[in-house]
Amino acid sequence: MSSIVNVSGLGKTYEGGFTALHSVDLEIREGEILALLGPNGAGKTTLISTICGLTNATSGSVTVGGFDIREDWRAARRLIGLVPQEINLEPFEKVGNTVRFSRGLFGLPRDEALIDRVLKSLSLDDKKDERIRHLSGGMKRRVLIAKALVHEPRVLFLDEPTAGVDVELRRDMWELVDQLRADGVTIILTTHYIEEAEAIADRIGVINKGELLLIEDKAALMARLGKKQMVIELAEPVDAIPAGLMDFDLTRSDDGRGLTYTYEAGGKRTGITRLLAAVQGAGLVLADVETKQSSLEEIFVGLVHEGAA
Ligand SMILES: Nc1ncnc2c1ncn2[C@@H]1O[C@H](COP(=O)(O)OP(=O)(O)OP(=O)(O)O)[C@@H](O)[C@H]1O
Numbered sequence: 016m017s018s019i020v021n022v023s024g025l026g027k028t029y030e031g032g033f034t035a036l037h038s039v040d041l042e043i044r045e046g047e048i049l050a051l052l053g054p055n056g057a058g059k060t061t062l063i064s065t066i067c068g069l070t071n072a073t074s075g076s077v078t079v080g081g082f083d084i085r086e087d088w089r090a091a092r093r094l095i096g097l098v099p100q101e102i103n104l105e106p107f108e109k110v111g112n113t114v115r116f117s118r119g120l121f122g123l124p125r126d127e128a129l130i131d132r133v134l135k136s137l138s139l140d141d142k143k144d145e146r147i148r149h150l151s152g153g154m155k156r157r158v159l160i161a162k163a164l165v166h167e168p169r170v171l172f173l174d175e176p177t178a179g180v181d182v183e184l185r186r187d188m189w190e191l192v193d194q195l196r197a198d199g200v201t202i203i204l205t206t207h208y209i210e211e212a213e214a215i216a217d218r219i220g221v222i223n224k225g226e227l228l229l230i231e232d233k234a235a236l237m238a239r240l241g242k243k244q245m246v247i248e249l250a251e252p253v254d255a256i257p258a259g260l261m262d263f264d265l266t267r268s269d270d271g272r273g274l275t276y277t278y279e280a281g282g283k284r285t286g287i288t289r290l291l292a293a294v295q296g297a298g299l300v301l302a303d304v305e306t307k308q309s310s311l312e313e314i315f316v317g318l319v320h321e322g323a324a
C-alpha cells in the first residue's frame with residue numbers, strides 16, 4: 016500500500032522551551048484508518064497540527080500526497096481536512112454559510128449540491144439556515160466536520176471527534192468514518208476512547224511524552240501484546256497450588272477456589288490441554304472454566320506505564 020503522508024524527524028519545541036514532539040517518524044498509508052492514542056498532554060494535537068501545517072515544526076519534514084507542507088503548502092493543504100479538538104465557529108453565522116465559506120477558502124467553485132450532501136450525511140440538512148449559536152455542542156461538532164469535508168479532502172484528521180458527544184453521535188461518527196473510508200479517504204483520529212480505536216482503526220499508534228512509542232496493525236498488536244487468561248473454578252478449595260501444577264504460571268484466588276492461568280494470546284501452544292490434564296492428575300475437580308482476553312485498554316495502559324518508567 017502506498018503512503019499518503021510522510022513524517023520524518025518531526026520535532027516541536029514551543030516558545031518557552033517545552034518540547035512537545037521528539038523527532039517523530041510516521042508513514043500513513045493511503046486509505047487506512049489510523050488511531051492515535053495517548054494520555055492528556057502526550058502531543059497528539061501538536062502532532063496533528065504540525066502535520067497539517069498549522070503549527071510550524073522546529074525540525075523535520077512532512078509531505079502530504081508528495082507535497083511538502085511548507086514549500087508546497089497550498090497543494091498539500093488542499094488534500095487535508097482537519098476537525099480540530101476545540102470548537103472555533105463564528106456564533107452569529109449560519110450553518111450553510113459557514114460551510115460554504117470553508118470551501119471558498121480553497122478557491123473552489125460553489126457547489127450547493129455537494130454542501131447539501133455533506134450536511135445530510137451529518138444529519139444537519141434541517142439546520143442549514145440555523146445560526147451556530149443556536150446549536151448544541153454535538154451539532155457544532157458536526158458542523159466542524161462538515162467544514163473539514165466540503166473541499167473533498169483525501170486525508171482527514173479528526174482530533175478527538177467523539178470527546179463529550181453522546182452515544183448516538185458517536186455511532187453516527189463511526190458510520191461516517193466507514194463511509195469516508197469506502198470513498199478512499201485516509202483518516203487519522205485521536206481518541207481517549209480505546210474501545211473506539213479497537214472498533215474502527217486499522218492501525219494504532221501510541222504517543223506518550225512527545226514520542227511515538229509504537230505504531231502497529233491493530234490485530235498484530237493485540238496478538239503480540241494481548242494476554243489470555245483461563246480461570247479454573249474448583250469444586251473444592253485448595254490451600255496451595257498442588258505440586259503437580261507448579262510448572263504452570265498459575266495464581267490462586269484468596270478463597271482457594273480459583274486458579275488463574277495466563278498465556279500469550281498469539282502463541283501457538285497455549286499449554287491448556289497439558290494444564291487440564293495436570294489438574295485432573297492432581298485429583299482436582301473442575302466446577303467451571305472461563306477464558307478472558309486482555310483488551311486494547313490493558314495493552315495501552317501497560318505501554319504508557321512502561322514508557323513512563
Ligand atoms: N501553544 C503551546 N505553547 C506551549 N506549550 C504547549 C502549547 N500547546 C501545547 N503545549 C504543550 O505541549 C504538550 C502536548 O500538548 P498537546 O495539546 O499536543 O497534547 P494532547 O496529546 O493533544 O493532549 P489532550 O489529550 O489533552 O488533547 C502539553 O504539555 C502542552 O502543555
Ligand SMILES: [Mg+2]
Pocket residue numbers: 059060061100174
Ligand atoms: Mg489534544
